[in-house]
Structures are given as C-alpha cells and as structure tokens.
Amino acid sequence: MHYVLHYGQIAPYLPYLMGGMAISLALSILSFIGGMVLGLFFAVIRNEGHPVAGRLVRIYVAFFTNTPQLVQIYVIYFGLPDFGILFSPFAAVLIGMTLNAAAYLTEILRAGLSTVHAQELDAAETLGMNRLQTLRHVTLPHLFKVAMPALTNQYILMTLGTSMAAIFGVEELTGRAFNINSTTFRSIEIFTTVAALYVVVTFIATILLALVGRWAFRARVPVL
Amino acid sequence: MAHLDIRGLVARYNNATVLDGIDLSIERGEIVSLIGPSGSGKSTLLRVISGLLPPRAGTVALAGETINYADRRSLRRSRDKLAIVFQQYNLFGNMNVLRNVMVAPVTIQKRDKKTVEAEACALLAKVGLADKLNAYPDELSGGQQQRVAIARALCLKPDILLLDEVTSALDPERVGEVLDTVKMLAADNMTLLIVSHEMGFVREVSHRVAFMADGKIQEMGPPAQIFGTPQQPRTQAFVSRILGH
Ligand SMILES: Nc1ncnc2c1ncn2[C@@H]1O[C@H](COP(=O)(O)OP(=O)(O)OP(=O)(O)O)[C@@H](O)[C@H]1O
Ligand SMILES: [Mg+2]
Numbered sequence: 001m002h003y004v005l006h007y008g009q010i011a012p013y014l015p016y017l018m019g020g021m022a023i024s025l026a027l028s029i030l031s032f033i034g035g036m037v038l039g040l041f042f043a044v045i046r047n048e049g050h051p052v053a054g055r056l057v058r059i060y061v062a063f064f065t066n067t068p069q070l071v072q073i074y075v076i077y078f079g080l081p082d083f084g085i086l087f088s089p090f091a092a093v094l095i096g097m098t099l100n101a102a103a104y105l106t107e108i109l110r111a112g113l114s115t116v117h118a119q120e121l122d123a124a125e126t127l128g129m130n131r132l133q134t135l136r137h138v139t140l141p142h143l144f145k146v147a148m149p150a151l152t153n154q155y156i157l158m159t160l161g162t163s164m165a166a167i168f169g170v171e172e173l174t175g176r177a178f179n180i181n182s183t184t185f186r187s188i189e190i191f192t193t194v195a196a197l198y199v200v201v202t203f204i205a206t207i208l209l210a211l212v213g214r215w216a217f218r219a220r221v222p223v224l
Numbered sequence: 225m226a227h228l229d230i231r232g233l234v235a236r237y238n239n240a241t242v243l244d245g246i247d248l249s250i251e252r253g254e255i256v257s258l259i260g261p262s263g264s265g266k267s268t269l270l271r272v273i274s275g276l277l278p279p280r281a282g283t284v285a286l287a288g289e290t291i292n293y294a295d296r297r298s299l300r301r302s303r304d305k306l307a308i309v310f311q312q313y314n315l316f317g318n319m320n321v322l323r324n325v326m327v328a329p330v331t332i333q334k335r336d337k338k339t340v341e342a343e344a345c346a347l348l349a350k351v352g353l354a355d356k357l358n359a360y361p362d363e364l365s366g367g368q369q370q371r372v373a374i375a376r377a378l379c380l381k382p383d384i385l386l387l388d389e390v391t392s393a394l395d396p397e398r399v400g401e402v403l404d405t406v407k408m409l410a411a412d413n414m415t416l417l418i419v420s421h422e423m424g425f426v427r428e429v430s431h432r433v434a435f436m437a438d439g440k441i442q443e444m445g446p447p448a449q450i451f452g453t454p455q456q457p458r459t460q461a462f463v464s465r466i467l468g469h
Contacts, residue, residue, distance in 0.1 A: 126308050127327075
C-alpha cells in the first residue's frame with residue numbers, strides 16, 4: 001500500500017501546536033525553578049549533616065527517585081481528592097513534577113556542594129563572612145559552575161517529561177498532538193513534527209544554559 | 225601590653241592533643257617566627273588563633289581583649305584586626321583577582337567600593353600583580369596566587385597578620401617574590417606571626433623565633449640564639465638537622 005506523506009495538512013495546526021509548546025515550557029520551567037529552590041534547601045540540609053532533617057531529606061529523595069513519576073502524579077491527581085484536596089490537571093502535574101525534580105536536584109546539588117573546597121570555606125570564615133555570605137559568594141557560584149552540565153541534563157529530561165501531562169488531559173504539546181491526530185489521522189506527520197519541535201526546544205535550552213553557565217559561573221561547558 | 229597574648233592554649237583533634245599549653249606573647253610591630261618539625265602543631269596554632277578550631281583551654285587576647293571563640297560577635301571583632309594567609313592560598317576560584325581582594329572589605333566591612341577598589345589595586349601593584357586584576361586563580365602561578373592571598377589579607381587592614389608557610393608550595397624561583405612581599409610588610413611595622421621552613425628568611429626578618437615540638441614551645445629567643453646557641457637539646461638537634469650540619 002502507499003501512504004503519501006502530507007505535511008501540508010497539518011500546517012494550519014502549527015499555531016495550535018505552538019500554544020501547546022508554551023504550556024510544556026511553562027510546566028518544565030516552573031517545575032525546574034520550584035525543584036531548584038526545594039532541592040537547594042534540601043541539599044544544604046543534607047550537607048550540614050543535621051541528624052533528623054538530613055534523614056527526612058534522605059527518605060524524601062529515596063521515595064521520589066524510586067517510584068515512577070507517573071504514579072506520583074496519579075496519587076496527587078486521583079488520590080488526594082479522596083482527602084478533599086483537588087487540583088486541576090495542570091496544577092497536579094506541576095506539583096508532581098516539582099516534587100520529583102526536587103528529589104533529583106537535591107542529589108545533583110549535594111554532589112556539587114561536596115566539591116566546594118574546604119580551604120575556600122576556611123578563607124571565607126577567617127575573612128569574616130557569615131553563613132549566608134559564604135553561601136552567596138563562595139558556595140553557590142562554585143556549585144552552579146560544577147553542577148551546570150548535570151542541571152542542564154536534568155532540565156532537558158524534565159522538558160521531555162512534560163509529555164506525560166497529556167495523560168491527565170493537559171493540552172500541552174503532546175496532548176495537542178493527540179487532539180490533531182484524532183481528527184486528521186495524519187499520525188506520522190503529526191508526531192514527527194512534534195518530535196522535531198521537542199528537539200528544537202531542548203537544543204535551544206541546552207545552548208542557553210551553556211551560555212548562562214559560561215557567563216555567570218565560568219563553567220567550562222561546550223556550547224555545542 | 226602585648227599585641228597578641230596567648231596563654232595556656234590547648235587544642236585537640238578528636239582525642240589527640242595537638243597544642244599542649246602554648247604561651248606566646250607578641251609585641252606590636254614585632255615579627256615572630258614559628259619553626260618546628262612537621263606535625264608539631266604550628267598550623268594548628270594559627271587555626272586556633274584565627275577561630276577555625278575552638279581551643280579546649282587557654283586564652284588568646286588581641287590588644288588586651290580576650291577573644292571569646294564561642295561568641296560570634298567577639299570572633300567578628302577579632303577578624304577585623306587579624307588576618308591569616310594559608311599555605312594553600314585558599315583563593316576563591318569563582319572570583320577574579322580583584323574580586324578576591326575586594327570581597328571581604330566591601331561585603332563584610334561595608335567599606336566604600338570605590339575606595340576599596342583603589343586600595344586593592346594599589347596593594348596588587350605593590351605585590352607585582354597590577355596586570356592580573358582580571359585573571360582567575362586557576363590562570364595564575366602558585367607564587368602569583370600566594371601574593372594575591374597576601375594582598376587579600378592586607379586589604380582588610382589587619383593589625384596582625386598570620387602567615388602559614390606561604391612559600392612551601394612554591395618552586396624555588398617563586399619563593400623569592402613572596403619573601404620580598406613579606407619583607408615589605410615587615411618594613412611597614414605590622415605585627416607578624418610567621419610559620420616557615422625557610423630558615424634563611426626566618427633568620428633575616430624575625431625579631432624572635434619560637435621552636436615548637438610536641439604541641440609546646442620548647443625554646444624561644446632571638447634568631448642568633450635559636451640558630452647560633454640553642455639552649456635546649458631538641459632545638460639543637462632540629463636546627464643542626466635543618467641547617468645541614
Ligand atoms: N583536621 C585534622 N584532623 C585531625 N588531626 C589533624 C588535623 N589537622 C592536623 N591534625 C594533626 O595535628 C597535628 C599537628 O598538625 P599541624 O598541621 O598543626 O602541624 P604543622 O606543625 O603545621 O606541620 P607541617 O609543618 O607539616 O605543616 C598532626 O599530628 C596532624 O596529624
Ligand atoms: Mg602546617
């Protein structure tokens with residue numbers, strides 16, 4: 001049989017797909033930022049060796065890195081309503097992704113923190129810096145510099161992971177692709193186009209993050 | 225009144241007593257060198273004085289004011305007056321040379337940025353690094369990094385400077401540049417406590433030399449005494465070994 005590729009038929013849907021892309025990006029960027037804030041907090045707790053708080057963080061990380069993200073979001077979206085906590089699909093996915101990202105980012109950031117040179121910390125202390133000043137001027141710049149490649153990688157994974165939101169009815173890029181598919185049945189054209197869009201987006205993100213790393217933190221990340 | 229007055233100082237790592245009752249009194253403008261075998265506790269003494277390792281017993285007083293190492297404010301006050309340069313330079317890898325020197329005066333002492341910058345540039349010029357202001361530590365030689373570390377300490381305008389083997393990580397050609405810098409400080413009438421293995425240098429710049437072993441100061445006196453006519457057998461053994469007799 002002959003299947004004639006007909007990309008022209010999905011061209012009118014491009015703006016619609018772009019809108020979905022914006023939702024995907026919103027999910028990945030927001031959950032990455034949220035995950036970074038939580039992860040940084042957890043990583044510092046872990047690194048300070050606080051006995052109780054450190055153990056709680058370890059349990060948190062173990063839980064979220066050893067269960068499927070899909071199941072985590074299921075619990076939030078379908079499980080929590082039983083306790084009277086209701087979320088929109090978007091909110092449920094965002095919360096699930098943020099909590100999940102926090103666990104992975106905790107591990108990445110903690111590994112980075114452990115590479116901060118003890119001598120630099122000694123210098124900071126004897127120069128009179130308090131903890132917060134040390135964190136801001138010494139620890140964090142070093143951390144972002146060494147962790148930049150791993151953080152970039154994590155962000156890319158999260159961008160691709162947003163496609164899972166389609167399962168919950170969030171009309172992000174993949175969700176909209178499903179919608180178009182069910183009316184046009186141009187599966188190959190649609191999903192290759194969508195795949196290409198993901199490639200473009202992750203490619204741009206990789207470059208942007210590499211540039212940020214270079215300029216802000218002197219990270220030696222090849223831009224390409 | 226002594227500028228730096230140390231009495232009965234005891235320090236431990238885990239259960240090992242590293243400083244076992246140190247008494248040391250240094251006058252304003254005096255240069256005292258600490259010598260002694262590896263592991264005798266010289267670096268530990270500087271770490272305790274600068275507040276990186278809390279003492280188990282004894283006191284340290286700066287210009288008559290005893291430092292309370294358990295009190296952040298007291299510690300802060302002491303760090304305004306006292307600076308330390310480490311053996312491994314300990315520069316901040318994420319900052320260029322100028323920022324390394326400026327960060328503490330600007331962010332901690334809250335001094336005017338323009339003024340600090342002018343002072344930092346002058347100090348860096350003084351140690352021969354005027355053309356390296358924008359370089360990062362990993363782009364500098366060991367001797368250059370060590371001189372940045374000295375400039376960083378000086379920019380805090382300390383009354384007392386502690387120097388821990390500032391030349392030991394350097395190759396011989398670089399040692400000279402750093403020693404010249406230290407001699408310059410000595411000429412400025414700063415109070416200096418120097419740990420060094422460079423006996424020629426110690427003999428040349430020190431007013432007094434303290435020989436340390438087993439966590440105690442075994443003998444102390446002018447360089448002529450320590451290197452020429454040491455009183456204690458342990459000092460004699462150390463000095464004759466290190467001077468190669
Ligand atoms: N962080 C540490 N933890 C445990 N023990 C330590 C630590 N630092 C130093 N020590 C021990 O304390 C003793 C004194 O060490 P210190 O570094 O003060 O010696 P030093 O006189 O400076 O020697 P060197 O001339 O080799 O620099 C040594 O026995 C050393 O093993
Ligand atoms: Mg030492």
